Amino acid sequence: MPWRPIPVRPAILILGAMILLACGGCQPERELRLAGKTMGTTYHIKVVAGLFTSGADLQEQIDDRLAAINASMSTYDPGSEISRFNGIDSTSESFSPSNDFLNVLQVAAELHRLTNGAWDGTLDPLITLWGFGRKGTVDRVPGDDDIDRALAHVGFGRIRLDPSGTIGKTDPAVTLDLASIAKGYGVDAIARLLGERGFSNFLVEIGGEVFARGRRKDGVPWRVGINRPDKGAALDDVYRAVPLTDRAMATSGDYRIFFQVGDRTYSHILDPRSGRPVSSGVVSATVVAANCTVADGLATALMVMGPKEGLALVDRLAAVECLIVVRQPDGTLIDHPSSGFVIH
Structure with a gap:
């Protein structure tokens, strides 16, 4: 009887498929970059993803989620x-x-x-x-x-x-405007979406508010810049850089939205207690916290509270840090960091 070779290719193919399935994340990785518009601003997302991850599918999921949040909290949409x-x-x-x-x-x-x-x-x-x-x-x-x-x-x-x-x-005339935490909530929602889809290394930014998970593709922690708090500063003019891993960061400032009457500048950050623009001397407040909704709101509050009251509050809160920047009468900037705030 003539010798016949034993067919092995199907077994090799099956074994190869099993190895690929078991390896899951062993496929080559790339940094997937996504961007778009939402909440009257822009978003930018970096995801360390497998080589064959569909950016188009992921972008569609992100846009759908952000559209739902905007339809909930936009005061510019009469049907929200x-x-x-x-x-x-x-x-x-x-x-x-x-x-x-x-x-x-x-x-x-x-x-x-x-x-x-x-x-x-x-x-x-x-x-x-x-x-x-x-x-x-x-x-x-x-x-x-x-x-x-x-x-x-x-x-x-x-x-x-x-x-x-x-x-x-309890007052029929009371109305809500949640713009100072809605972007932060959007960041948290997209971070949750990415986590649920199995991604463990990503950076989500909406209108300057950020959440970082894991590390960059090269293994280095994510670094996020704080914009220089000057009216003429470019959006990429970095004042301080902050390493960020599994944390959120939000910054509020008085140097982008304002109007002037004579030599007096009136910021869009209002003190709820006086009904007038803030006069604490704070030009920028950055908060690092576990989630971006809280960081977003606290950054606005610190603009109102000022460095002494603001730092006292942050020091009482677990796992929250801040950097409050005050402009002196001569134009110099003075940093007021909380005890655990890390800057580079």
């Missing part, structure tokens, strides 16, 4: 959840929010409590009055009576969060 809630003119009406909207409101309530009202999500009438809202700039200083009338309907305690999960108002 926040616009519909703001339109309620009764204290007896209850509103059933989406999980996104409710999650942000719960963080907002905690931020308001922690900062003793230095952060407040009900500044909408003041934002409009000073010309920083959806109705455009006014380039004038409101009168004291106008400010007092707007302040009469400001205060997060006027928002009712019911144990049932519904929300309402």
Whole structure:
């Protein structure tokens, strides 16, 4: 009987397939870069991904998630959840929010409590009055009576969060503007999406707010720059660089959105307690925290609180660090870092 070779190729193919399946992440890696527009700004994402990961599919998932958040919290969209809630003119009406909207409101309530009202999500009438809202700039200083009338309907305690999960108002005229934490929430949502899809090394940035997971493709920790707090500074003019791993970072400043009357500059950062632009001397506040929603809101609050009160708050909070920058009368910048803040 003639000798016949034993067929082995199918077994080799099966074994090869098993090795590929077992190896999972052994395929060559690349840094996938995605970018787009959302929430009136831009986003940029870097993902350390397998060579065959579809960037188009991932971008579609990211855009869909951001569109849902924008449809919830954009005051520029008359059909958004926040616009519909703001339109309620009764204290007896209850509103059933989406999980996104409710999650942000719960963080907002905690931020308001922690900062003793230095952060407040009900500044909408003041934002409009000073010309920083959806109705455009006014380039004038409101009168004291106008400010007092707007302040009469400001205060997060006027928002009712019911144990049932519904929300309402104790003042029918109170309205919400969550722009100071919505971008941070968007960053957290996309970081969660990427984690659920198996990615462990990525950087998510929306309008300057950031979350970093793991490391870059070359194994080096992610580094995020803080923009130089000068009115004429380019967006890529780095004042300080911060190494970031498994943390969020957000920066608030008074040097991008403002108007001038005579030699006086009025920033878009408003003090909820006075109804006027901040006058703490702080030009930039950066917060590093476990999630970007909290970091975003705290950065705004520190602009209002100033270095002494702000550092005292951050030092009481676990796993939160900050850098508060104050401009001196002669124009020099003075850094006020918390004890654990790391800069390069």
